[in-house]
Amino acid sequence: MSQPSMSEALRGVVRRDLLLAMRRRSDVAMSVFFVVIVASLFPLGVGPEQAVLRMIASGVLWVTALLACLLSLGRLFTADYLDGVLEQTLLIPQPLAVLVVGKVFAHWVISGLPVVLLSPLLGLQFGLSGDSLVVLTLSLLLGTPTLSMIGAIGAALTLGLRGSGLLVALLVLPLFIPVLIFGAGAVTNSLAGIGSEANLSLLGACFMLSLAFAPWATAVALRIALE
Amino acid sequence: MFQTVALSGSRGERQLFSDVSVTVKPGTLLAVVGENGSGKTSFLRMLCGLLSPDGGAILWQGKDIRQLKELYIAQLTYVGHLNGIKDELTPVENLTVSACLAGDESSGEIVQQALEAVGLGRSVHRLPTRVLSQGQKRRVALARLWLSTRPLWLLDEPFASLDAAATSYLTQRLQLHLSHGGMVVVATHQEIALPTDSVQHLRLTR
Amino acid sequence: MSTAGINWFKYSSPQAFHPLAGRLIPWFAAAALGLSGVGLYLGFFVAPTDATQGDAYRIIFVHVPAAWMSMFLYVIMAVWAGIGLGLNARPSFMMAQAIAPTGALFTFLALLTGSMWGKPTWGAWWVWDARLTSELILLFQYIGIILLRSSIDDLRRADRASAVLALVGVVNVPIIYFSVRWWNTLHQGASVSITAAPSMAGSMVTAMLVMTLAFWMYSFAVTLARMRCVIVERERQPSWGKQATIPDVVEAR
Numbered sequence: 001m002s003q004p005s006m007s008e009a010l011r012g013v014v015r016r017d018l019l020l021a022m023r024r025r026s027d028v029a030m031s032v033f034f035v036v037i038v039a040s041l042f043p044l045g046v047g048p049e050q051a052v053l054r055m056i057a058s059g060v061l062w063v064t065a066l067l068a069c070l071l072s073l074g075r076l077f078t079a080d081y082l083d084g085v086l087e088q089t090l091l092i093p094q095p096l097a098v099l100v101v102g103k104v105f106a107h108w109v110i111s112g113l114p115v116v117l118l119s120p121l122l123g124l125q126f127g128l129s130g131d132s133l134v135v136l137t138l139s140l141l142l143g144t145p146t147l148s149m150i151g152a153i154g155a156a157l158t159l160g161l162r163g164s165g166l167l168v169a170l171l172v173l174p175l176f177i178p179v180l181i182f183g184a185g186a187v188t189n190s191l192a193g194i195g196s197e198a199n200l201s202l203l204g205a206c207f208m209l210s211l212a213f214a215p216w217a218t219a220v221a222l223r224i225a226l227e
Numbered sequence: 228m229f230q231t232v233a234l235s236g237s238r239g240e241r242q243l244f245s246d247v248s249v250t251v252k253p254g255t256l257l258a259v260v261g262e263n264g265s266g267k268t269s270f271l272r273m274l275c276g277l278l279s280p281d282g283g284a285i286l287w288q289g290k291d292i293r294q295l296k297e298l299y300i301a302q303l304t305y306v307g308h309l310n311g312i313k314d315e316l317t318p319v320e321n322l323t324v325s326a327c328l329a330g331d332e333s334s335g336e337i338v339q340q341a342l343e344a345v346g347l348g349r350s351v352h353r354l355p356t357r358v359l360s361q362g363q364k365r366r367v368a369l370a371r372l373w374l375s376t377r378p379l380w381l382l383d384e385p386f387a388s389l390d391a392a393a394t395s396y397l398t399q400r401l402q403l404h405l406s407h408g409g410m411v412v413v414a415t416h417q418e419i420a421l422p423t424d425s426v427q428h429l430r431l432t433r
Numbered sequence: 434m435s436t437a438g439i440n441w442f443k444y445s446s447p448q449a450f451h452p453l454a455g456r457l458i459p460w461f462a463a464a465a466l467g468l469s470g471v472g473l474y475l476g477f478f479v480a481p482t483d484a485t486q487g488d489a490y491r492i493i494f495v496h497v498p499a500a501w502m503s504m505f506l507y508v509i510m511a512v513w514a515g516i517g518l519g520l521n522a523r524p525s526f527m528m529a530q531a532i533a534p535t536g537a538l539f540t541f542l543a544l545l546t547g548s549m550w551g552k553p554t555w556g557a558w559w560v561w562d563a564r565l566t567s568e569l570i571l572l573f574q575y576i577g578i579i580l581l582r583s584s585i586d587d588l589r590r591a592d593r594a595s596a597v598l599a600l601v602g603v604v605n606v607p608i609i610y611f612s613v614r615w616w617n618t619l620h621q622g623a624s625v626s627i628t629a630a631p632s633m634a635g636s637m638v639t640a641m642l643v644m645t646l647a648f649w650m651y652s653f654a655v656t657l658a659r660m661r662c663v664i665v666e667r668e669r670q671p672s673w674g675k676q677a678t679i680p681d682v683v684e685a686r
């Protein structure tokens with residue numbers, strides 16, 4: 001009749017995923033390289049004119065980060081589902097929503113945080129400077145964990161389905177749109193000299209809302225998928 | 228004390244079993260037998276709470292497990308078809324994490340002793356699990372039974388892919404568990420070498 | 434559980450629902466046709482010509498009711514999904530399944546008519562104004578639910594997963610509306626907004642309400658017909674299914 005405490009269980013889940021990521025360091029590198037390559041596609045497609053790039057910077061960088069998050073969602077639950085670790089996680093006597101937060105946090109540290117840290121460099125490539133670089137990084141810092149949490153719902157709903165990569169994109173992109181609007185809007189406002197506090201606060205609100213709601217929805221979806 | 232009352236289940240559109248009522252007393256093992264596809268795995272997963280039955284109830288100490296939720300889950304250890312271990316981690320790391328998440332003892336030496344008890348020599352303890360054979364991986368998965376202090380064990384075909392030595396280790400461990408008043412529900416094809424007064428059989432029928 | 438009067442609960446069983454739906458469909462269909470006729474007549478002939486937009490604006494008598502229906506139906510579908518999850522009731526999931534395609538259709542109709550409105554008004558087939566963009570995202574959400582259901586073979590999982598998605602989506606709908614409006618004011622371009630409707634004459638409002646009612650009747654008719662198909666597909670009981678084979682259902686439409 002032994003039972004882990006909630007913090008023990010949470011730490012165990014996070015620690016396992018981070019340990020796994022250290023063994024598979026390519027996972028971290030993949031997100032980073034994806035963002036770099038895709039961001040470079042836009043100047044190649046649109047032309048190198050600084051003024052144009054600065055105008056599209058907020059949208060391009062945000063969409064790129066969003067796509068990177070989307071593509072990494074497959075790694076969130078699938079491996080655990082296939083080797084039976086996920087069903088063992090469901091049998092831990094602590095609220096599944098809390099354990100989901102742990103998994104999503106570890107996933108964000110591996111896939112999302114590197115993008116956030118890289119974003120100032122990408123911003124420079126697009127002609128952003130000073131304040132707008134700070135706003136870009138801050139908006140991604142608030143936004144990418146939100147995207148991961150919302151994306152987890154899609155990942156859980158499509159667990160084990162064929163063609164789940166495309167399907168999860170279709171399910172999750174409408175849910176990403178508000179975060180995209182506020183995030184990119186923050187950078188656009190900052191470039192235009194208008195304050196970005198409103199957008200950043202809205203991003204913060206989205207983060208809080210997703211933290212309150214998304215892990216619980218993900219837990220429900222996981223139980224449905226494992227029946 | 229563990230019992231099912233008029234349990235019935237189906238998978239997709241196939242009715243698997245109906246009206247299954249069985250009681251498992253402390254110190255006994257319930258062997259669930261039946262052909263492939265008779266619903267043994269689904270039955271076990273219902274006992275874990277992973278699958279919802281079509282009808283009937285599962286009672287732990289007289290209370291419905293759907294009411295008990297986490298209180299019930301803290302009483303059981305489940306080893307299913309899938310091993311529940313990570314290929315990239317070593318057996319020691321896998322077992323340490325499992326034990327930690329179960330709230331069991333997880334210090335290095337105890338984990339290694341558990342692995343040895345299931346027949347894995349120290350030479351493989353620090354290799355990535357990916358290089359072990361199927362039988363060895365199954366042993367790693369089962370090793371958590373040597374650390375578990377929970378009363379109810381639900382095991383799905385635990386003897387599959389085990390050789391004679393490992394089979395006897397597992398049987399001894401089950402015997403020890405039963406003698407401490409534990410309960411075991413096993414889905415199996417094989418006969419289990421335990422005293423007949425502590426074993427009851429359940430054949431699932433439609 | 435008997436009530437003085439009709440015992441509604443007996444119709445929650447698919448076997449009883451099927452023939453009841455069959456009897457109701459022709460009435461709803463007739464009402465839909467009748468009301469559409471009246472509504473379109475009012476909209477296209479009775480309502481006055483608009484000062485700024487001329488006669489081209491008349492498409493809003495289809496556009497606005499369609500947009501309203503797309504939203505109403507999403508919420509209703511989500512309600513049925515929630516009931517299904519909460520009570521573990523299969524008929525509720527079936528209702529949600531039956532509503533989704535009609536909701537998607539109205540969303541598409543709203544987008545199409547919105548585009549038809551945009552062309553003479555602004556010379557462009559598509560404009561990224563707040564309402565059209567929100568409708569587009571709503572269409573994505575509908576399609577997501579329909580595709581998720583069709584990607585899952587196991588019926589129980591398909592029901593429950595698409596129900597969860599519908600509920601998550603219904604929370605997203607107001608957030609989308611807010612954020613898209615926010616986005617639109619951020620990038621305020623065109624001065625004439627498609628949502629700044631002409632000041633409504635009484636007959637215009639009447640025409641819109643009549644069309645909305647017509648669309649409701651249509652939705653009832655089509656949803657009931659689709660429910661019958663869903664029931665036949667799922668139940669396949671030889672005892673009563675014989676009375677309701679697919680050809681019969683197709684004929685009933």
